[in-house]
Amino acid sequence: MTASDPTVGTVDVDRDHDRNRDSGTDRGQANLAALVAALVVLTATTGVTLALADGALAGADRRPTERRAAVATTDRLTAADSPLTRRANVLNANAVDALTPDDLVEHVPPLTNAAVRIRLGDRAVVERGDPDDGVTFRRIVLVAAPEERTRTVDANRSLALPRRTGTLRLDFGDAAVETVHVNGRVVLHRPGGLRGVETVSASRRETLTVAFDENATGQVAVTYVPEVTHKTTLEVTVDA
Template sequence: MTRAERGGRERAQANLPALAVALLLVTASVGLAVGLAGGAFAGAAGQPTDGRVAASAADRLVAADGPLSVRANVLSAAAVANASRGLVDRLVPGDAAVRVALDGEPVAARGDPTGGATMRRLVLVASAERHEVVPSFAGRQAVTLPRRTANATVTVDTRAGTDLATVRANDRVVLHDPDGLDGAYDVELSRYDTVTLSFDATADLSPGSVTVAYRAETTTKGVLEVTVDA
């Protein structure tokens, strides 16, 4: 064995203890981290807190299919006004004191929480009012509806000799009968667009030939609060 080979072997052997110590430290650190993480997870999973229950209930309320929801993060004003204790019982089974409030005003409650935890969610509260419009058809055979109009009822009653065959929502055909539309028809519209209904008829339409009924939605901002005190 040459001197160079002996030197390389001696250096390798000298480095073995340092490598072993390094591996031991890494193994210990990983084990400690896993142990701490596992302990924290076990504590979180094994001991439900008021805050976690309140957060879960708040998330359920603002979900798209929530008991008060029109869609995600949008609550129905009518559903909020008609809420009762049954809402709380479904959200948080058991006997913990629970209060649901909107902008500080109680919506539903079970008991009287004096402590516990409160979770808040920013929401919109939607109200819908029914409107009816009779297009005058002065200058064009169309009518524009407010934004967020999700559906409408179109009633057709044309005068003799005039057939209304097609109704379009923007560029989409929503009603069509080559023999002429007659009666009331429900039409699905895009909630996110400003929709113009246009009417294709064999002659100029007169006022009263078409009536459009729709529900217009207005929204206000609010803060939903869920308090749980077990």
């Protein structure tokens, strides 16, 4: 073949064009395969998500009676006028500890024919029947318990006490005290000196300051019972 052969250049150009076209086709096929794979993954993920959501909604829809009963029980037990609370959403630890299944049904009549379990934190408070297959409702609550404390104070000084302290017990011993003030108000007075043990009622809503007359001497033991609270979870399970 000579340089003047007119087919030489034509054959080379066609081969280059074919190679470029094949390379572009391969890239296009690879991109298409990646797109198809991504769509398959997206479709599968969406399907799983929708299935889970549909399952959860279906489960809730299948148990409306139990759910309403669990919510109503929680609302009743934590209401301000509940026999188990000191105030709304603050449970009285002593009342909760004393709760029985019969008490629970009396407080919440819709539970009469239901299996139920009440848990406070990690312990079961009341259980009747077998509610394991029931619906559970949870609420964050406070639990209040009285905690007796005693402090001894010099009669020529004042003593600050925390809120939620409703009753004070003062033991005067050998102290010479005629007058006791709580938040500036005279709550005890006896000319010639107070003797023995005296009990004083005070507001639970105020921080208290206890003080004595300016001529008082000796020491006074002050016993008070503040309300101590901690946060926990109230869990109600009902199977109707």
